[in-house]
Each structure stands twice: as structure tokens, then as C-alpha cells.
Amino acid sequence: MTSAAAPGKHRSGATEPMATEPMVRRFGRAVLGRQPIGMIFGAPYLLFIVVLFAYPLGLAVYMSFHRYFFTAPGVSVPRPFVGLSNYAAVFSDPAVRQSFLNLLIFLVINVPFTVVLSLLLATALNAAIPFRAFFRTSFLAPYVTASVAMIGVWLFMFSSGGIVNSALGPLAPVPSWLVNQKWAMPSIAIYVTWKGLGFYILLYLAALQAVPKELYEAAVMDGASWWHRLLSVTVPGVRQVTTLVTLLAVITGANLFTEPYLLTGGGGPNGKSASPVLLIYQTGIEQNHPDFASALGIILVIGVLLIAGIQQLVQRRQA
Amino acid sequence: MTQMARATSEVAGGSDRAMAIEPRASRSWWRLIVLLFGALVFIFPFYYMIVGSLQKTENTSPSGALPNPGNMTLHNYGQINAAIGLGKAIINSGIFTGGVLLATIVFGVLAGYALARLSFRGRGLLFALTLLVLTVPFQLLIVPLYVLIARNYGLANSYLGMIAPFAINSVAVLIFRQYFLQLPAEMFDAARMDGASELRILRHIAIPLVRPALLTAMLLTFIGPWNEFLWPFLITKEQSLQPLAVAMANYIDNVAATAANPYGAILAGACVLAAPAVALIIAFQRYFVSTNIGSGVKG
Numbered sequence: 001m002t003s004a005a006a007p008g009k010h011r012s013g014a015t016e017p018m019a020t021e022p023m024v025r026r027f028g029r030a031v032l033g034r035q036p037i038g039m040i041f042g043a044p045y046l047l048f049i050v051v052l053f054a055y056p057l058g059l060a061v062y063m064s065f066h067r068y069f070f071t072a073p074g075v076s077v078p079r080p081f082v083g084l085s086n087y088a089a090v091f092s093d094p095a096v097r098q099s100f101l102n103l104l105i106f107l108v109i110n111v112p113f114t115v116v117l118s119l120l121l122a123t124a125l126n127a128a129i130p131f132r133a134f135f136r137t138s139f140l141a142p143y144v145t146a147s148v149a150m151i152g153v154w155l156f157m158f159s160s161g162g163i164v165n166s167a168l169g170p171l172a173p174v175p176s177w178l179v180n181q182k183w184a185m186p187s188i189a190i191y192v193t194w195k196g197l198g199f200y201i202l203l204y205l206a207a208l209q210a211v212p213k214e215l216y217e218a219a220v221m222d223g224a225s226w227w228h229r230l231l232s233v234t235v236p237g238v239r240q241v242t243t244l245v246t247l248l249a250v251i252t253g254a255n256l257f258t259e260p261y262l263l264t265g266g267g268g269p270n271g272k273s274a275s276p277v278l279l280i281y282q283t284g285i286e287q288n289h290p291d292f293a294s295a296l297g298i299i300l301v302i303g304v305l306l307i308a309g310i311q312q313l314v315q316r317r318q319a
Numbered sequence: 320m321t322q323m324a325r326a327t328s329e330v331a332g333g334s335d336r337a338m339a340i341e342p343r344a345s346r347s348w349w350r351l352i353v354l355l356f357g358a359l360v361f362i363f364p365f366y367y368m369i370v371g372s373l374q375k376t377e378n379t380s381p382s383g384a385l386p387n388p389g390n391m392t393l394h395n396y397g398q399i400n401a402a403i404g405l406g407k408a409i410i411n412s413g414i415f416t417g418g419v420l421l422a423t424i425v426f427g428v429l430a431g432y433a434l435a436r437l438s439f440r441g442r443g444l445l446f447a448l449t450l451l452v453l454t455v456p457f458q459l460l461i462v463p464l465y466v467l468i469a470r471n472y473g474l475a476n477s478y479l480g481m482i483a484p485f486a487i488n489s490v491a492v493l494i495f496r497q498y499f500l501q502l503p504a505e506m507f508d509a510a511r512m513d514g515a516s517e518l519r520i521l522r523h524i525a526i527p528l529v530r531p532a533l534l535t536a537m538l539l540t541f542i543g544p545w546n547e548f549l550w551p552f553l554i555t556k557e558q559s560l561q562p563l564a565v566a567m568a569n570y571i572d573n574v575a576a577t578a579a580n581p582y583g584a585i586l587a588g589a590c591v592l593a594a595p596a597v598a599l600i601i602a603f604q605r606y607f608v609s610t611n612i613g614s615g616v617k618g
Contacts, residue, residue: 031440037517038437042445045430048487049448056463057455063463070470121357124350137604138358141365144596146546148564152571152589153364156371156582159379163367166380194360202607255458258548262571277458277549284462285553297459304456 064295069288086295096296099267099274102185103253106275109189111249115242118197122204123234139198147195147258154191154263175269184264184273191259196252200245204238211237243315247308254304257281276300368593372396372586395583396591402584403558403566405591411478412562415551416544418482423491423540424533430487431495432521436507446496452489458549460484465553476557485544491536498532499525534606542596563592 028036062068064086066079090096125135142150157164158177165172173180177187211234219229235242256275260267266282267274276296284293367384374383375392399405433439434446464484474480502525510520526533545564552565561569567588600607 033437033439033442035437035517036439038433038439039441041429041433041437041517042439042441044426045487045492046441046445046448048426049452052464052484052486053452053455053460054448056460056467059463059466060459063466070466120353124353124357127347127350129347129350129354133604135354135358136607137601138361140600140604140607141597142361144542144546144600145365145593146548146564146596148546148548148568148571149368149589149592150364152567152582152585153368153371155571156379156586157364157367159582162379163381163384198361251456255456257458258568262568265572277461280458280462281549281553285465290462290466293462297462301456301459305454 060294060297063291064298066291068291068294070290082291086291087299089292090295090299095271095274096276096279098271099276099279102273103256103275105185106189106192106256107250107253109186110193110253111246113190113193114197114200114249115245117193118200118245119204119234119238119242121197122201122208123230125201126205126208136202139201141198142195143198148262150191150195151259151262158187178264179269181269181272184269188256188259188263188273191263192252192256196249200248203241203245207238207241208234239318240315243311247311250307251304254300365593365597368586368589371582372590374583377582395587398584399570399588399591403561403563403570403588405563405588407559408561408563408566409591411555411560412545412564414478415481415547415562416541418478419485419488419544420537420540422482422486423488424537427487427492427536428495428521428526428533431492432499432517432525434492434496435499436502436525437517449489449492453493457484461549461553464550469554474554476555476560478560480554481551481560481562482544484550485547488536488540488543491540494532494536494539495529498529502528531606534603538599538603538606541599545596563588567592 032039065081065083067082068079069077071077121139125132125139129135155178156162159165160172160176160179162176165176173183177183215233215237216229219233224232255277257277260273260275260278261281264273267278277300280293280297280300283296284290370384370386371377372395373386373391373393375390375394377383378387378390396405430445430449434442434449468480468483469475472480474483506524507520510524515524544562547562548564548568551562552568555561555565558566558569567585570588571585
């Protein structure tokens with residue numbers, strides 16, 4: 001954040017007729033800044049953040065510490081402070097534990113596949129290749145398309161009589177992928193990897209173009225094999241982006257909702273593909289326990305922030 | 320951030336300029352094989368979506384992946400249209416997406432310009448808040464937002480309630496800020512010395528110089544609400560107000576069982592839902608530059 005840390009570093013002193021300026025204006029500048037109109041420019045966005053981000057965020061924290069349920073508008077009911085009891089209820093709920101276990105399965109499959117495949121495809125794309133625009137477009141197509149639309153096709157392909165099973169013949173799992181307790185969550189993980197890969201390929205592509213070419217030339221001179229160059233030049237060169245990709249994949253996983261809701265019919269079979277956000281929806285809105293759901297959401301966010309913090313630490317150690 | 324900014328300048332210089340690293344051209348065959356295989360995996364579901372949406376009777380055998388003129392019909396499109404009303408759903412999606420685009424282009428550009436080029440009290444705070452918005456997952460906010468918008472403000476089943484939480488895209492604000500920062504400072508000083516107002520500088524000097532950034536930010540902003548499912552699903556229980564993604568999801572969830580060829584109708588709807596985003600990426604793929612997004616997310 002170097003650019004933000006030095007506000008107004010582009011100012012030039014030539015435009016400052018300091019001595020002739022009236023006191024009032026000088027005072028105004030000291031308090032409001034050099035271009036106070038910026039406050040007006042930023043005001044709608046600030047209002048948006050306060051009303052639709054900060055206030056709801058505060059409300060989530062408030063709800064998680066109180067007994068809270070939906071009432072008809074205008075009806076006021078007591079909302080007693082209940083301390084950590086919502087959190088205790090979340091931690092002791094077996095469905096919640098199952099959903100975090102599912103999330104772990106998701107991440108263990110999704111994160112390594114995402115990193116390896118997007119780096120591989122980005123490396124392949126980072127050269128004088130014919131049809132480059134075609135490849136870029138096709139990798140990005142699933143990323144920009146609505147998950148609801150893509151899920152329609154995946155349901156068609158992975159249903160029990162679908163094309164995947166009819167191609168696999170006797171090798172197809174019984175029950176089929178999305179209704180199989182063992183395969184439901186891995187199927188979602190593979191689907192999400194496939195859908196988001198194009199975005200991560202672009203991130204890696206940009207990072208690869210910033211790796212100094214001299215390093216590759218030196219490695220070639222030393223007779224390093226392709227594999228050796230990948231490990232000793234490419235991978236260290238894009239380490240920062242790998243951290244970013246991992247973090248974004250974790251955040252995407254923590255936000256998982258549409259896929260378990262539609263692809264596996266509401267987190268089925270038997271809750272084996274339910275995600276924490278699906279539970280937030282089910283408990284908070286369907287079952288009218290927004291206090292429980294808020295506590296679950298806050299635990300989820302703290303988990304994500306912890307992972308992000310650990311990553312930062314590890315990266316700093318390595319750097 | 321600095322690393323990302325460096326990457327931006329390089330990519331902005333020529334995102335499609337190939338960087339030949341391999342010393343021998345003959346070695347690039349493996350790249351093509353990997354890429355072709357990748358492209359096949361990425362494109363096949365789209366192709367299969369179209370083929371499946373045209374099948375008269377469902378054919379899930381491997382041979383069904385080939386178009387068969389004897390088993391082709393547009394009937395599935397009629398069926399999904401009869402079930403969810405495609406026209407109305409597309410209009411709803413359009414209003415939702417259009418509202419977000421409009422608010423982002425007006426208020427997001429103003430905020431991005433203020434963050435990049437104006438020195439005023441509270442700028443640091445506004446920037447810190449922007450980054451915070453990007454760090455907290457939206458899903459945490461769905462329950463309190465639902466309480467506020469649907470229960471307290473009575474905006475359930477309204478376009479305003481749908482648009483509000485997405486109104487100004489913070490990633491777009493950061494993209495605008497970053498591009499405005501890259502413009503030379505002397506230009507702004509000169510315009511200010513000539514007595515131009517900040518609004519005039521923004522409209523007549525800054526914005527014309529960052530047109531590609533506007534397009535990139537608009538593309539990114541478009542795919543958010545057009546594809547969004549969870550929020551409009553919560554807020555619109557009335558079918559006549561539901562965007563296409565929500566109407567389709569509800570169709571997949573409950574109604575599909577009653578249709579003669581449920582997958583045909585689902586795939587027909589999926590084709591309609593996917594078409595605008597895919598068309599945009601085909602037309603503007605070179606504006607879809609990663610670093611903008613990356614720096615936006617990373618801050």
C-alpha cells in the first residue's frame with residue numbers, strides 16, 4: 001500500500017500561494033484537506049459502505065450475542081443478551097461439525113488442484129502459441145458463466161444415467177456421483193475447481209510475465225531440464241501469487257452455497273455435502289434462528305482470517 | 320501490491336504479446352497438447368449444453384454428444400419459457416445488473432477518483448474501508464442484510480432490495496483508483512491552475528484517459544449480479560420479480576420433475592442464462608486482464 005501511505009505525493013508545490021491566502025481558507029485546508037470536494041465525491045460510496053456493510057456487520061455481531069428471531073415489522077420483542085450461548089450451540093451442533101468437515105474435504109481437493117492446474121496451464125499459455133485468444137477465452141468461459149447454468153449441465157452429465165456414467169460403464173460409482181455419500185463433496189470440489197480455474201490462470205499468467213527471462217536463459221545454459229526450470233525458476237518466481245491463489249480459493253470455499261444447494265440437492269446425501277453457508281441459510285432464514293446463523297458466520301470468517309494470517313506469517317518466513 | 324502493480328504495467332503494455340521463453344520452437348508441442356486438452360475440458364460442457372438443449376428425447380449415451388438432426392427440436396426453449404417466463408426473467412436480470420452497473424459507474428468512479436487524486440480528510444479511512452469490504456465474505460452479511468432489507472426496510476420483492484447490497488462494486492472502485500493513480504500528476508496540476516473544477520477534470524480529462532479500465536471494471540461488475548443467485552433468491556419470493564438465475568435455480572429445484580424432458584428444458588434455460596456472459600467474454604477477452612482483478616482483491 002505504498003501509494004496510499006503517502007497521500008498526495010503527486011502534489012507540486014508550485015500551486016501554493018501560501019502567504020497571500022486568507023486565514024480561513026488555510027485553516028479549512030488543514031482540517032478538511034487540500035481538495036475537500038473529495039468528501040462529496042466519496043460520500044455516496046461511504047454511505048453505501050456504512051449502511052450496507054458496516055451496519056450489517058455490526059448487526060451480525062450483535063445478533064450472535066443475543067437471542068434474536070424475526071418478527072413482523074414494527075413489533076418489538078425483548079432480545080436478551082445471551083453471552084456465548086449461540087456460539088456454544090454452534091459448536092455442539094453435529095450438522096455444523098459435519099459441514100466444517102465437508103469444507104475441509106473440499107479444500108484438501110480444491111486448493112492443490114487449483115494451484116497445480118492453473119500454474120500448469122498458465123505456463124503452457126505463456127509463450128508464442130497459436131490461437132492464444134481462443135485458449136484464454138475458453139479457460140475464462142466457465143468463470144464468467146452463472147453457476148446455476150453450469151450446474152444444469154453438470155447435473156445432466158453426472159446423473160446416474162448421464163454421459164459420464166454411460167462412458168464409464170461398470171466403473172461408474174453406485175449410487176451415482178452427486179447422490180453418493182463419498183463422492184458428493186469431491187464432485188463439488190472438482191466442479192468448483194473447473195469453474196474458477198480460468199481466473200487463477202490469468203493471475204499466474206501475469207505473474208509469469210514478471211519473472212525475469214534472464215533466469216530462464218541462465219537455467220537453460222546450465223542445462224536444467226524443463227522440470228528443473230519449473231521447480232527452481234517458475235515456482236519461486238510466482239510464490240506471491242500462489243499465496244494469493246490459495247487464499248482466494250479458501251475464501252471461495254468458505255462462501256460455498258449454490259453448488260451444495262443445487263448440485264447435490266441441499267447438501268445431500270445425508271448432509272455429506274452441506275457447507276457452512278448452506279447451514280447459515282437453512283438455520284438463519286428457513287428456520288428463523290438468525291442468532292445461531294450469525295454466530296456460525298462469525299466463526300467461519302474468523303477461520304478464514306486465521307488461515308490468511310497463517311499464510312502471511314509463512315510467506316514472511318520464506319521471504 | 321507493488322508486485323501486482325509491476326505486473327499490471329507489464330501486462331498493460333501488451334497482454335497478448337507472446338513471451339517466447341523456450342529456446343527451441345520444436346519444444347512447444349507439449350504446450351499445445353496441454354492447452355488443447357484443457358480447452359476441450361473447459362468447452363465441452365458448453366457444447367454439450369447446446370446439444371442437450373436441442374434434443375427431442377434425452378440421449379445420455381456417448382453418441383448423444385453428437386448432434387443428431389433427427390432428434391432435434393426447439394421445443395425445450397418453449398417449455399422453459401412457459402415454465403418461468405424467459406422474457407420477464409431476462410428483464411429482471413437486466414434491471415438488477417443495470418442498476419448495479421449504473422451505480423458503480425457513477426458513484427464508483429467518483430470514489431475511485433477521490434481516492435486516487437484528491438486529498439481530503441478521511442481518505443485513508445475510506446480506502447481502509449474499501450479493503451475491509453473485500454476481506455469480509457459477503458455470505459457473513461446475508462442474515463443481517465436480510466433482516467435489514469427484507470424485514471426492517473420492507474424492500475423484499477423489490478428491485479431496490481435486490482440491487483442495494485451490490486450497488487457499488489468495491490473491486491471496480493479499486494480498479495478506477497489504480498488507473499487514475501497511473502495518470503501523470505502534472506496534468507492534474509495544470510488543469511487545476513487553469514481553474515478547472517474537479518468534476519470537469521474528471522469528466523473531460525481523467526475519464527477519457529482510462530476508458531479501457533472502465534470497460535474492464537464494467538465487465539467484472541456485470542458478471543456479479545447477472546450470475547448472482549443467493550441474494551436475489553432470498554429477497555425475491557415473487558416469481559414475477561425473479562432474475563433468470565433465480566428462476567432457473569427454482570426450476571431445477573422443484574419443477575423439473577414434471578417436465579417431459581426435464582434436462583432439455585434445464586439446458587435450454589442454461590443456454591439463455593450463459594449466452595450474454597459468454598458473448599461478452601468472446602467480444603472483450605483482451606480487456607479481461609488478471610492484474611486488475613488481482614490487485615483489486617489483494618489491495
